[in-house]
Amino acid sequence: GCSDSNAPSGNQNGSDQVVVGFSVYDMQYEFFQKMEQGTRAAATAKGWEFKLHDEKSDENEMVTGAQALIDQGVDVLIISPFKPSALGPIIAKAKAKGVPVIVDDIGGGGAPYDAIVISDNAGGGKLAAEFMAKQIAANGKTGKNVASITCEPSAVYAARRNAGFKAEIEKQGFKVVAELSGNSKAEEGYKVMKDILAKNPDVAGVFSCNDPMGVAAANAVKDAGKDPVKDIVTVGFNADPEAITAIKGDGLAATVAQDPAAMGALTVKLADQALAKTALTFDNAAEREVYNPVQLISKENVDTVK
Amino acid sequence: MTAVLRRLPLLLPLLGTVVVLAVATDSFLTGANIENVLVAAAIVAVPGLAMTFCLAMGEFDLSIGSTVSLAGVVCCSAIIAGQPAPVAMGIALAVGAAIGLANGMVITKLGVTPFIATLATLVIVRGLSLAYSDGHDRIVSSAALKYLVGGRPLGVPMPIVLAVVATAAGWWAMNRTRFGRWVCAIGSNREAARVSGLPVDRVRIAVYVLVGVAGAGWGLLISSQLQKGNGQLGMGFELDAITVVVIGGTALLGGRASIVGTVLGAVLIETIRNGLNLLNTPPAYQRISVGLLLIAALAIKGIRRAEARTMPVPAPEAAR
Amino acid sequence: MKSSTSLGSLWDTWGITAILVLLLAVAPVLTPDFFSLDNAQSVLRESAYLGIVAAGMTFAVASGAFDLSVGGQLALCSVVSLIGFAAGGTVLAIVAALATGLACGLLNASLITRLSVPPFVATLGTLFVFRGVSYILTQDGPKTLPYDQIGSPFVKIGGLNVAGVPVPFVIMVGVFAAAWLLLRRTATGRRVLAYGSSPEAARFCGISATRLRLFVFALVGVSVGIATLTYITRVWTADGSAQDGFELKVIAAVVLGGTSLKGGKATLIGTFSAVLLISVLNDMLVSEGVPSAYQRIVLGGVLIVALTIDGLRTRFAAPGSLRRALSGGRTPQPGPAR
């Protein structure tokens, strides 16, 4: 963190126990439930007190709640921001009180956080494209048209996935004939896929930047009498349980796994270092980014990942 | 023809949209796509028809989107727990009816305004659905559930069959039965309905139960498509259901209802949405187009109404 | 003159306020640090933008309509204001927010009055349009107040206090005071109520529906413009998705406060208290660490309880009604129903 404060040797709230505040994007999603578990487990392992705040997918709640954690005297703040670009006022307050801020996932929004743990979203998109091209070839299809279903336009992390996918798949000689938003929602993903199929019945693959839409798209493919592995290679992102189940049952070709629990643990490690004022090591020092690797999961390896 | 247009003013914008899309795309008028649009329209039309009764009565039900979610979670959980799919669907519909009953009782017996009562149920039922599913998907693989959207009796997709039956029944109930007339009577002048001795509270409760059941049915259709239930599904659906009714011509203040208008409203909305997807419209422009088309569809009606107003009827307009 | 204020009419204006006071009385018991300075400031700061728009929306609802586009307006005003800030600093940011709000309101008004589109559909349509335009303006990513501008007066609006009172709350109180004067002490306010009560009768009182609706929707737009100033300087960022579902929150606050959706009746004191009630409740639930699924259940329950008290009051307002209610009969609502 910044060393402008003459912070006492102990911590903000006067007692010896370190208090960590964790502000989470939305506890209604399994992804973030796992992130919370990973963060909490690592923090309690260190003997820290853990305070949780749920942003409930609302930037106003995000700012209010994270600032409240700082007011309550946490020693360090970990945050997976609903809106990365709304980190500014939170970090301003944290700086004023000498509280280091570690960002988890989603993005940093250009504010001066201490570190950010981030999945390689663009890299994940690339993995998806590589797999798709390979699988299309393995299926013996010659079609060169593919489609992409995107999240809501404001989701920066999701845009990176799509960008990574698009760049790679085009490099492999495919054309993205449809690029439509399902606003991150399963219901809309299903409908959008139906429309894509009506216009381009010949698409060879479809990439979706989250799993609810990916699995929904796979369902739409099945409902059109086609196979989401063999006919239209359907790939999602996240490795949500429904995607894993679907892959096992040949209902989805692949997904890109992030490991939210590991990311959570990593943020605690960085928080600890920041509190101890040890220098942090970054994968991308300019953006103070620490990468958490992503992994492609398909039928081949689905049983080997936990 | 002009008489038909006057009674169903939405036909004109609908035809216009169809013509534009037929010219602008080469896939709009394919069989697969038309079926695609009609199925999507059928799926909103069914709850839209129930909502038509609610609006005709001069009231709203905002809780329907949450009912969609809870019904799906309940149905899928029941299937996972080993219930036969038809039983699970029955339970889900019963849950929908219970939500409707709760709405109806809170509104009629506790005197809470429908807007707040159903907004509260929206929040509560969403909470129940999330708490019950703990944010997890309830994934099923059920042929019987799938039949709701995938079945093809006589070659016709099941949602279309359901919508046709619901439209016929809705039209009959609204325009030819005492229940429908009482609904419009309540929407037209609630005080008069009370003074005339109509069973106002019973009718209102019945309408909320109807919407609850239809909301659950909507949830089953969505869960049938997705083969899962979860706490996130159906968010914002209340506005979708109300929108098809309102653009279909049912008065927001009640008293008048257009069952066929609701169906046309559903077809128009889904046609626009499908067309924008066929044209590969980026999401920002999709939003703008949907908004402008909504306004345009109703502006055409509005202009016609303004023309009609320059030839005034003898009696002063009723105060509404 | 004999004052004819009955318990019933007192409740109409002050009912939700009474519930708010009740909640504030138990708050410190449930949440020990509720009245800590930080927390109290946070509660007051947090809901100002909602309150300011709700003040404007009270006029729309009182006139018998509502504006579904306020969420889109807030997004657009915020985005344009941030663009203005980047281009010309604080003054331009403020002017941009207010002007955008006014323009949005005038657009709604002209769709409603010139094209005769019903307000519900017109504002639903512009909700999509405003959000869409906001997205287009933020195609390269959300607009943000740059961190290095932290010292600029504009950035400070959302975070400053005067005498310990957060500036957004001060603005909100000012807006409510002005709105109250407008509604209760000007001809225009009276016309709004008259029109909401009976558009046909109002027409024959010489009230022009066109001008009235123009005024009401422009007012909502301006209120969003003002709200933007407190909102954007608190969250520092905006794009097309800002405050998804805002419209329902605003209308809920207005109706919860006691303004009738049928038009003709309005209480700004009620709206004000309802906004704080929701904010206080949310704060208590959050600081108690109640999981969000259960927060919803509690929040919904409280909405019903608050309005049940109101519903029961109307039921018992008529003579003999208490007896009848106890025996299960129905009570006539006083006044002609429409």
Added chain:
Amino acid sequence: MADSSTPALLRVDGLTVEFPGVRALDGVHFDVVPGEVHALVGENGAGKSTLLKVLGGLHQPSTGTIGLAERPYRPRRPADATHAGIAVIYQEFNLYPDLTVAENVFSGREPFHRFHRGIRYPELNRRAAELFATLGVRIDPTAPVSSLTVSEQQLVEIAKALSVDGRIIVMDEPTAALSADEVTRLLDVVRRLRAEGRSVVYVSHRLDEVFAVADRVTVLRDGRHVRTTALADTSPDELVRLMVGRDVSAMFHRDDVAGGDVVLELDQVSAGRQLHDVSIVVRAGEIVGIGGVAGAGQPELSQVIFGALPLKTGRMLLSGTDYRPQGPHDAMRAGIGFLHEDRKAAGILPDLSVRHNLTISVLDRVRGLFGRLLSPAGELGVFDTFRKRLAIRTTGPDQLIGQLSGGNQQKVLFGRALAPGGRLLILNEPTRGVDIGAKVEIHHLINEITADGAGVVMISSDLPELLGISDRVYVLAAGRIVGHLTGDDRTEENVMRCATTGQRVFSAAVAG
């Protein structure tokens, strides 16, 4: 004919009804014997409607008992009254504007098919048509009620009550909105009901009707029972004295006046579907009556002047200059006041108080602080003036107008029309539903306005009133001016002759 020695069918004893701040009924007793027409009279706000609402199950008394055919009768809801064979025509209409006439008439009692539950529409419409035939009127059973005139709406209410087949039919001012021949036919129906052995409770401010049709009369004053007597044993003057507590001077009489400058001129005006080539002039200081049978175009004529109905052809001049109002707001700014004939739908602002209902037309004149803000004191001033002048019975300025009795609402609306005090006043049915005392006062006020130099256009279905107060009368038939009567030509016969036969009678040149 029944007399008071017959055992009562309905007996009301010690009935008290309270509203916040008022005791509307105070220990009232009242009885009805089989086969009688029992009139109920009293000033505006005396409690007549309240009594009827108790009988109909709309209000519950705080004390008192009601017996029906020797058994206790305690209606809790409207359906109880219907089941007991009591049908009520309320003073304020209870109609569904969006439903058809027949659907309104049989609301809640629609004949339906046992098997498929569908309403039997042919039967429904036929029965409605039959009911209108007994009333001697032609109203299309399939027309939406929103398209009806006020008097047609009143007839629908009457048909509704007749369709119940009750033992007791209760009518609250059924003739207030009817034209002369409709009244005649209604009175015939009342007599026929009596002949069938049914009882009728009849409320009216028109004593001629009461004497024409009733057997007994009960007078209420200030919520108390004053006297019940056979009509044969009383006189109109005595009834008035019992109602008002004093003598009321003779009906207003107006001397012929010579008008001043022309205020309003209509030149070949056509509007709506109803009004064709109408030319009239109104001079300062004049009361100009518009006569004709109901539906001849009177409301259209008044609305086109007030800018509420767009002009199709022709032109209008106001004090000699071209006048093209875009809406009533333009008309008001030009100094025209207006009273609508439909009190409930286009008159009262139901959610507003009496004070605010009164001042809505003069907001520009009740300003205080900075000349911008409304002044509560100024508004109270307006309220006080009109409350005193028109004897408006209200608990105070903040009472909701909907809580006033019908006649008192009418007084408020008259005050609202009068308040701006411009150069032209258009009055549709100004005394509809008001009691005798108030009627005289309203006539005085109209007289005063003209004395101050304003012109008045007056439309009234009460022909004696119209002729008694107007200086000149235009007669409309099918939307055209067919007569113009001045001086001694202003007779009921002349009006009826041109109104019904279309025969043209012009006693003076029309143009100014």
